């Protein structure tokens with residue numbers, strides 16, 4: 001019944017202790033209420049004057065008001081606790097999404113993550129608010145009431161005691177059924193969210209290929225499945241609640257009937273009979289309240305497990321799981337807030353034998369120091385040693401034994417056939433993912449490129465840079481919101497955006513991106529390049545096929561603007577278009593996740609090895625001609 005995940009929340013033990021105290025107060029006040037009422041009633045039955053009952057009436061009122069006060073105190077305490085935990089979880093979740101977003105969206109899907117961040121956290125809050133007090137009430141209240149019932153009427157005490165474990169057993173059995181149904185419903189909701197977002201994103205493609213109606217039917221079918229599972233879960237919930245109610249009512253009736261018979265034959269006095277009769281419904285009330293909300297809170301329970309898992313706070317995988325997975329992410333150090341600010345050891349350094357096979361538990365507990373990364377300069381160096389990477393859930397590594405080093409403001413080209421691992425290598429260099437084995441050294445010290453110290457000085461420019469729903473100015477000054485108009489205008493000129501901006505109705509203040517004015521692929525690239533240009537602190541540029549979908553004329557024009565931007569910076573440039581390699585200082589040739597050749601472009605071209613073969617194979621698609629021009 002008690003969800004262990006709750007204990008992973010800060011202050012959960014203290015909150016449970018406070019709730020136990022509230023439950024205890026509630027139980028004692030209930031006893032006070034019952035005793036006052038039973039006394040007054042017994043006295044009146046015995047012919048005592050009405051006015052003499054004033055102390056009992058006052059006692060009853062005091063207990064009644066006290067009980068309302070306890071409920072109010074408990075609710076407000078929990079309100080604060082639940083909303084503080086929900087805020088922390090939302091904060092933690094969002095920071096994890098911003099830090100490991102690309103990896104997580106690939107794993108779980110955008111729609112699922114959106115619903116987790118929006119609805120999921122609300123469900124967790126409701127879950128904490130509803131279930132924690134109900135749980136302590138179920139445990140504490142019946143126990144306290146039994147302590148009072150037994151001495152006064154042991155027969156009723158025995159009936160209540162015998163019935164209670166059956167009720168709990170029944171609840172546990174139903175709980176399992178409901179849990180499975182709710183887990184299925186929760187999973188289905190994630191599928192539905194992903195399906196919906198995916199359909200919206202791919203609407204153009206679906207329309208173009210005449211598949212939008214079929215896709216609409218798919219979304220309908222998924223929604224229907226979700227509806228059916230929801231109805232099934234509700235059926236289980238309603239039925240179980242009703243059965244539990246009947247069970248509790250029958251037990252109550254049994255105690256009442258027994259009391260009635262014994263009252264008539266004189267084996268029990270009126271006061272204990274009244275007292276027990278008043279307390280019995282209170283004895284079963286916590287169980288009924290728990291059962292009534294149990295099903296409603298299951299989504300929150302699933303969401304809590306999910307949030308903790310995504311935010312990296314979930315239960316640690318077993319040794320076996322860890323060994324089975326070659327991919328072990330860099331994990332925040334103890335006390336870390338997960339922002340990546342703290343130094344934490346790259347998992348690679350902790351893996352034995354360089355294959356990432358050491359147990360995850362060892363890795364979580366290991367605390368090797370990781371150096372801070374200094375701002376990149378002409379004297380800096382970066383070395384990858386035996387680096388490998390396996391995507392989560394992938395059976396094969398995408399990168400193996402990657403080793404190279406770069407010094408100062410070098411321009412490094414990364415080439416290879418489609419699927420060879422260029423983007424994966426860039427993702428590691430951008431700090432989007434941690435190597436699963438091997439080590440990364442900056443200036444000779446182990447580092448995690450996941451840390452802000454690296455990310456803060458790197459710019460990642462993919463094939464389709466993301467244009468935010470914001471003004472042109474905001475999009476360009478993304479890394480430096482304080483950039484002056486003059487600086488933005490200068491960047492616009494340098495990147496060939498002048499004409500485009502002049503053509504916009506509100507110039508730099510025109511809204512672009514989704515829901516605003518659309519921009520072409522080339523314009524998006526220029527905006528992304530302006531972002532890097534406007535922030536001189538960004539001395540590391542990571543290009544992932546930035547011109548792959550541009551026509552040759554646009555590419556050549558853009559190239560003439562990009563090359564000056566690369567000067568005085570460390571550049572990694574992954575591309576299929578080999579003419580760029582003539583402008584690089586060093587080239588890495590990747591095949592099936594391994595670097596098969598590296599060297600200066602001229603040496604590689606002369607060597608007649610993998611690079612020369614690749615150039616031969618790519619003739620006609622912007623091949624390498626040794627002079628930096630496409631042919």
Ligand SMILES: Nc1ncnc2c1ncn2[C@@H]1O[C@H](COP(=O)(O)OP(=O)(O)OP(=O)(O)O)[C@@H](O)[C@H]1O
Pocket residue numbers: 106391392394398416417418419420421422423424425
């Ligand atoms: N999210 C992922 N999960 C599992 N495997 C992946 C994932 N992304 C890429 N891969 C696999 O990793 C390998 C390398 O992919 P990567 O995208 O790095 O290649 P690439 O050289 O950049 O290809 P391209 O030139 O087509 O972009 C491929 O086999 C690919 O299928």
